[in-house]
Amino acid sequence: MGASRKRQSYDGVVLAAPVTVPYRRYSKDSAHWWIGRALKMLGDAARLGAADIDGFVVSSFSLAPDTAIGLTQHFGLSPRWLDHIPMGGAAGVVALRRAARAVQAGDADVVACIGGDTNHVNSFRDMLGSFSRFSQDAVYPYGSAGPNGSFALLTRNYMKTYGATREDFGRICVAQRENALSFPYALMKKPLTLDQYMSARAIAEPIHLFDCVMPCAGAEGFLVMRESTARAQGLRFVNVLTAIERHNAFPDDMIQYRGGWTLDIDEFWSMAGVAPGDIDLLQTYDDYPVISLMQIEDLGFCAKGEAKHIVRTHKLTVDGTFPHNTSGGQLSVGQAGAAGGFLGLVDAIRQLTGAALGAQVKNANLAAVSGFGMINYDRGLCTGAAILASGGSDG
Amino acid sequence: MVDALRPPPKKHPTRRSPVATPPPAPRSRTGIFFTAYAARGEFRLQKCEACGAVAYPPRDICAKCWSSDLVWTPIAPEGALVAETMLHTxxxxxxxxxxxxxxxAIKLAGDGPVVVAHVHADASDGGDVRVFARTDKSGQGVLYALPEKDTENMADDHALREITCDPKHRRILVTDARTPLGAAMAKAALEAGAAKVFLGVAQKWKPFDGQEALLSLPNTEIAPLDMADADSVTELAASIGSKVDILINTAQFVRPGSAMNRRDLVTARDEMEVNYFGPLRLLQALGPIMRARGADGANSAAAWVNCLSVFALSNRPAFGLTSASQAAALSLSQSARAEFAGSGVKVVNAFHGPLDDEWAQPLPPPKVAPEKLASDVVGALRKGLEDVCSGDIAKDIYERWRENPAVLERELALTNLAD
Structure with a gap:
């Protein structure tokens, strides 16, 4: 078999109308309600209705027994392009990629991309117990700690291998909390100091309380359309310079210390025509801070094992030298199930269109967005990343 | 280093006993194969017949070559602890x-996969460990990692005690102590650190061989028990039911003979009475009490042991009707195992060949000495096994039964012709 063909560009396709349904710790509403609220906000933001939105992609853990198709009837949509993306933390980037190609190919004009979940009091436990077959057979019976247990093991290994310390993880968490203080929907409203981070109770050593996200209910969404459509609707928009995804990379690594990004990273940057130093803000998937460090490395912002230097030498806040997870990320906003895979992407669209809900990154023109998801057995299987650029000046 | 387990304090009379809650039980159907091997102490994983790759977690397709020819294969216990964590939530x-x-996370030696396992307190991070498979309190297979070499008080690790039924500090009921098997069982349990052995004796005014020697052992006590008498069983449950942590049923009624060389049901009724109805009465009276005490501290109820003729698995025509009653007892044990599931009480079946006693006197060796069966039962309890074979005949028949039950039935019929 010959070499892969070069990826085609995403020219002419834009993202617009970033929306967030304000998060709640617990909700008695269904996932259908949360996703439906996001759809309504998308329609209102773009002044489009069911007749205009002819593509729909959804990502959710708590929709059972429904999937995307059930939602079409529930919401009165008749799309000519429909997808359901069960990829958790990578769902936002994957939705973007698929929707963008559908619009490029003419299979759809306007695609609504939504990630959303509810959180009943028992939802999280119920989801963990039946998360995957491999987890059911080979992880959950061992302490039933959910992702805390799995990430504790790989965090321990990462620290041993690369010399990262708890303080390094703490720097990520503390900076994100500062970002979150101006983000209106963040569930965490109190400042966090490094001392507080360090003295928090152990959850699954070396993971402590502030390394963990809080499960909650919420939804995030955006629209994918042709640039001409966005201009016609008077929407501010961003362009997609490059996007990758990869699943189950490096199955023979004893324990996860890298993700699938590294397999495609050269093409990722060459397709974008920019370099890591050009990026104005980075949104990593932060289910645990070690994963953010892993992404900083695997996306090429530094060499493997060197992310600790980045977090030690840079200010990671919105007004800092390395703006990272501008809304506060899941660590401070909350993890609304599959919406967690959209959170950074949606806020990047806001930042690049000058529409930040909280603090605004100055002169933000380029954002890198990354996703990571689905601990099927012992490691996250899905990875994805994209680079977004501010759209036209009349936006 | 694990601290030596101390004898549990006396129970507070008004405090609620902890309710047994199960660890997660659901498994894929393929995962249940792992459990079935683990229950008899075998650590097996799937190995691809086409490419030789060892697969884990249990699956249906080889991830290396896409073959579906995955065979459950014994796996070496050696591994290295790649990363560990102490869970606090x-x-x-x-x-x-x-x-x-x-x-x-443990990397198994050679081309073995990485497995997640329970880890003993004395295993060192980055060090070598020994991995084995056993059933947990849900009766489902799990992996456990021991330190590379035995450590002091190793068996007292709190997580290890969860998957074993160690007699140490536990109270044992031997249902029929009149026989050499009963006496051997009592001695073996005491040697393993049992806090007390209740000696089940029917018609206790009738003395039996070795009675004085048995009662002279520390921590033994006669428990009047006539398993053929429902009232006696009920009285036993009322008097000591809440103190029985491990029940070992040693009562057996073994007679030669098959249907056509007996003229009535008298002996068959006795066989069923002792081998089936007796245990059933015990199960009805004591089972619910033990099931409620599966999480009751260091001396929680832990095991229900049946000593079963291996010919419960497949009929031995020369003892055709005793075999039939043993088959009933085996089926009862399966029913009991399902009822105890999740309670923390394991049902242990100790399959044995002919015992070296009066009823097997004309049979050729090998025969199983009562002391051998007793030490195998105690060994199974210490290891947390649910199925164990004692003696060469039991092992031989069990292997043949696993290989092909239909062939074994034909083989046993042929031995009858030879007899």
Missing amino acids: STTPYFRDRLPWRIG
Whole structure:
């Protein structure tokens, strides 16, 4: 078999109308309600209705027994392009990629991309117990700690291998909390100091309380359309310079210390025509801070094992030298199930269109967005990343 | 180093006993194969017949070559603890009640996969470990990692005690202590650190061989028990039911003969009475009490042991009707195992060949000495096994039965012709 063909560009396709349904710790509403609220906000933001939105992609853990198709009837949509993306933390980037190609190919004009979940009091436990077959057979019976247990093991290994310390993880968490203080929907409203981070109770050593996200209910969404459509609707928009995804990379690594990004990273940057130093803000998937460090490395912002230097030498806040997870990320906003895979992407669209809900990154023109998801057995299987650029000046 | 387990304090009379909650039980159907091997102490994983890759977690397709020809193969126990964590939170009540809890990622030696396992307190991070498979309190297969070499008090690790039924500090009921088997069982349990052995004796005014020697052992006590008498069983349950942590049923009624060389049902009724109805009465009277005490501290109820002729698995025509009653007893044990599931009480079947006693007197060796069966039962309890074979005949028949039950039936019929 010959070499892969070069990826085609995403020219002419834009993202617009970033929306967030304000998060709640617990909700008695269904996932259908949360996703439906996001759809309504998308329609209102773009002044489009069911007749205009002819593509729909959804990502959710708590929709059972429904999937995307059930939602079409529930919401009165008749799309000519429909997808359901069960990829958790990578769902936002994957939705973007698929929707963008559908619009490029003419299979759809306007695609609504939504990630959303509810959180009943028992939802999280119920989801963990039946998360995957491999987890059911080979992880959950061992302490039933959910992702805390799995990430504790790989965090321990990462620290041993690369010399990262708890303080390094703490720097990520503390900076994100500062970002979150101006983000209106963040569930965490109190400042966090490094001392507080360090003295928090152990959850699954070396993971402590502030390394963990809080499960909650919420939804995030955006629209994918042709640039001409966005201009016609008077929407501010961003362009997609490059996007990758990869699943189950490096199955023979004893324990996860890298993700699938590294397999495609050269093409990722060459397709974008920019370099890591050009990026104005980075949104990593932060289910645990070690994963953010892993992404900083695997996306090429530094060499493997060197992310600790980045977090030690840079200010990671919105007004800092390395703006990272501008809304506060899941660590401070909350993890609304599959919406967690959209959170950074949606806020990047806001930042690049000058529409930040909280603090605004100055002169933000380029954002890198990354996703990571689905601990099927012992490691996250899905990875994805994209680079977004501010759209036209009349936006 | 694990501290030596201390004898549990006397129970507070008004405090609620902890309710047994199960660790997560659901498994894929393929995963149940792992459990079935683990229950008899075998650590097997799937090995691809086409490419030789060892697969884990249990699956249906080889991830290396896409073959579906995956065979459950014994796996060497050696491994290295790549990373470990001490859990301080858990979503299930079972683990919440037992925190902190240690787990780790272990790279099995050679081309073995990485497995997540429970980890003994004395195993060192980065060090070598020994991995074995056993059933947990849900009766489902799990992996456990021991330190590379035995350590002092190793068996007392709190997580290890969860998957074993160690007699140490536990109280044992031997249902029929009149026989050499009963006496041997009592001695073996005491040697293993049992806090007390209740000696089940029917018609206790009738003395039996070795009675004085048995009662002179420390921590033994006669428990009047006539398993053929429902009132006697009920009285036993009322008097000591809440103190029985391990029940070992040693009562047996073995007679030669098959249907056509007996003229009535008298002996068959006795066989069923002792081998089937007796255990059933015990199960009805004591089972619910033990099931409620599966999480009751260091001396929780832990095991229900049946000593079963291996010919419960497949009929031995020369003892055709005793075999039939043993088959009933085996089926009863399966029913009991399902009823005890999740309670923390394991049903242990100790399959044995002919015992070296009066009823097997004309049979050729090998025969099983009562002391041998007793030490195998105690060994199974210490290891947390649910199925164990004692003696060469039992092992031989069990292997043949596993290989092909239909062939074994034909083989046993042929031995009858030869007899």
